[in-house]
Amino acid sequence: MIKPFRIDIPQADLDDLNDRLARTRWPDEVADAGWDYGFPLARLRELAEHWRTGYDWRAHEAELNELPHFTTEIDGQNIHFVHVRSARPDALALILTHGWPGSFLEFLDVIGPLSRDFHLVIPSIPGYGFSGPTHERGWDITRVARAWAELMRRLGYTRYGAQGGDFGSGISTALGAVAPERVVGVHVNYLPTRPLPDGTLELSAADEARLDRIRQVMAHRPPYQTLQATTPQTIGYALTDSPVAQLVWIAERFAQWTDPRAPVSDERILTGVSLYWLTATAASSARLHHDTPRRIEPCPVPVGVAVFPHDITLPVRPLAERLYDIRHWSEFTRGGHFAAMEVPDLLAGDVRDFFLARVKEADGDGPATTAPAATRGA
Numbered sequence: 477m478i479k480p481f482r483i484d485i486p487q488a489d490l491d492d493l494n495d496r497l498a499r500t501r502w503p504d505e506v507a508d509a510g511w512d513y514g515f516p517l518a519r520l521r522e523l524a525e526h527w528r529t530g531y532d533w534r535a536h537e538a539e540l541n542e543l544p545h546f547t548t549e550i551d552g553q554n555i556h557f558v559h560v561r562s563a564r565p566d567a568l569a570l571i572l573t574h575g576w577p578g579s580f581l582e583f584l585d586v587i588g589p590l591s592r593d594f595h596l597v598i599p600s601i602p603g604y605g606f607s608g609p610t611h612e613r614g615w616d617i618t619r620v621a622r623a624w625a626e627l628m629r630r631l632g633y634t635r636y637g638a639q640g641g642d643f644g645s646g647i648s649t650a651l652g653a654v655a656p657e658r659v660v661g662v663h664v665n666y667l668p669t670r671p672l673p674d675g676t677l678e679l680s681a682a683d684e685a686r687l688d689r690i691r692q693v694m695a696h697r698p699p700y701q702t703l704q705a706t707t708p709q710t711i712g713y714a715l716t717d718s719p720v721a722q723l724v725w726i727a728e729r730f731a732q733w734t735d736p737r738a739p740v741s742d743e744r745i746l747t748g749v750s751l752y753w754l755t756a757t758a759a760s761s762a763r764l765h766h767d768t769p770r771r772i773e774p775c776p777v778p779v780g781v782a783v784f785p786h787d788i789t790l791p792v793r794p795l796a797e798r799l800y801d802i803r804h805w806s807e808f809t810r811g812g813h814f815a816a817m818e819v820p821d822l823l824a825g826d827v828r829d830f831f832l833a834r835v836k837e838a839d840g841d842g843p844a845t846t847a848p849a850a851t852r853g854a
Contacts, residue, residue, distance in 0.1 A: 478630060481545040481556060481606065483537050485754050490533055493719055493753060497528040500720050515728045523727060524720050527746050533754075536747045543587075547606070548630065550623045553615070556580075556606035557599035557627065560591045568660065568835050569595040569633040570827070571624055571651070575642020575666070576704075576761055577726040578814065579605045579751050581744070582641075585820035586827070593828055594637075599627060601643065601764065605751050609760030616768040617643060621650035625658070634658060635838070637831045641665040641815060643764060649775040649800070656776045661803070661834040663780040663827050665815045666787060668772060669795040670694070677794050686790045693789055700725065704765035712759025715752075722753050733813035735786040740817045772799060778837075780804030780830035782823060786812030804830045 505517040543558050558580055570590065574582045580598045590596055600607035602615045602623065624647065628636055637660050638648035645664040652662045671687055679687065703711045715722045726749050730740055752758055779800040783790055785808065793805055806826050811819035 478546050478548045481547045483541055483545065483606070485533065485537065489754055493750075494528055496719050497524055500524060500718075515724045515731070520720065520724050520727070523723060523742060523746070526742060527719070527723065527749075531743065531746045531750075533747075533750055536743075536750075540581075545606075548627065550626050551619070552612070553602045553610060553623070554607060555599055555602065555623060555627060557597055558587075559631065560587055560596040560598075562591050562593065562595050564593065567594050568831060569597060569628065569631075569636040570831065571597045571599070571628060571636060571638050571648075573599065573620075573624070573638070573640035573644030573647045574601065574604075575640065575644045576604075576764065577729050577748070577752070578642060578644075579748055581748050581751065582814060582816045584817075586816050586824040589821070589824040590827060594831065595633070597628065597631065597633075597636075599624065601647070601761075603760035603763055604757055605755050608755055608757035610763065613763075614767060615764065617646040617650045617764070618654065618773075620647050621654045624651050625655040628655075628658070635660055637661050637663065637834060639663040639665075639827055642813065643768075646768070649779070650773065652775040652777040652779075653773060659777050660838060661778040661780060661831060662775055663782070663804070663830045665782040665784060665823060665826075666813065667781050667791040667796055667800075668789065669792045670772065672795065672798075679792065679794060683792045683794065686792050687795075690789045690792075700729070701765060704762035706766070708759055708762035708766050712762060715758030715762075716756050719749075719753050722758055723749050725758075726752065730814065733786070733788055734818055735784070735810055735812040738810055738812070738818035740814060744817060774799045775801075777801065778803040778834060780826070781806070782815065782826045783807045784811035784813070784815050784819070785809060788813055804833070 510516065544560060545558055547554055547556050572583050574580060580600050583598050587596060601620055603610040635658055638651045640648040641664065645666045648662045648664060652659045671691060715725055727745055730745055734740055779802050781791060781802065783806065796802055808822055811822060815823045
């Protein structure tokens with residue numbers, strides 16, 4: 477059963493948040509620390525104070541409730557999603573999947589441009605936000621993909637596309653593997669590629685530079701990832717008890733993974749942090765790092781890739797082509813890991829190009845390659 481859903485956070489939870497922020501116990505900081513020891517104290521105090529005295533959850537809640545929200549139960553888990561129908565009844569449906577530390581909020585700025593051509597289904601990953609928490613182990617990206625296939629079946633979509641970044645990329649490619657007869661294509665804006673053990677592939681200097689960066693990240697796993705992949709329950713205690721801990725845990729990712737020329741606003745960051753805090757899903761969202769295998773699985777359907785220069789790592793196309801049927805590859809000059817929030821116009825345009833080509837292909841006009849590898853965007 478699919479039920480309408482409305483966001484309505486109890487006032488007591490907002491009052492508790494305000495009280496906890498007011499009673500924050502701050503650490504000291506060495507002089508001129510900058511980023512050498514982690515997130516700067518002055519910047520975090522500024523964000524926390526705005527959260528406590530200037531940020532208005534109720535105003536954002538009202539705006540979010542203008543969207544059509546629904547919930548349903550799949551595989552024993554409550555699933556929340558936004559479902560926006562295009563004015564075109566024959567439009568292709570797209571399921572858009574966020575990652576960590578994101579949420580369905582990532583896609584707010586692409587709903588307008590994409591819904592002109594596509595029906596949009598924007599779910600919250602099990603364990604995240606209003607799809608959380610989870611209550612059993614095993615919710616990896618493949619299990620989420622199977623839930624997405626069932627969700628789209630319930631909504632009556634027999635053919636659809638999938639798009640995502642971060643974990644949303646892995647879930648989308650897994651969906652292409654789980655339901656290849658239904659998924660017309662997968663578009664991603666983050667695509668991990670790993671070095672070949674035998675080094676048999678000849679790469680350009682630019683690709684070798686990307687590969688060096690990938691090797692560095694693999695050799696020095698980011699601390700947040702190590703903690704969430706190994707002890708998500710342990711870090712969950714701190715993040716669920718202290719709003720400032722939850723704030724810095726997420727704000728640091730936005731500070732490090734975004735393009736300085738396309739920053740995400742403090743209001744949008746605080747709305748995302750508030751969603752994690754008010755749903756107490758720090759631990760359950762972190763479990764996705766723990767339960768998902770680190771191997772990369774192939775995807776049998778056409779794949780489109782949008783590469784943004786300030787992402788965590790950048791994919792190497794010759795390596796990607798060994799696993800995926802790459803039909804579309806765009807290199808942009810702006811944007812980072814949260815492309816849907818940083819450069820929504822560029823991402824929406826690229827998604828549209830890729831999936832309209834898939835529609836054209838399905839209509840019998842032959843294989844379509846929608847974008848060259850050349851750099852796009854200004």
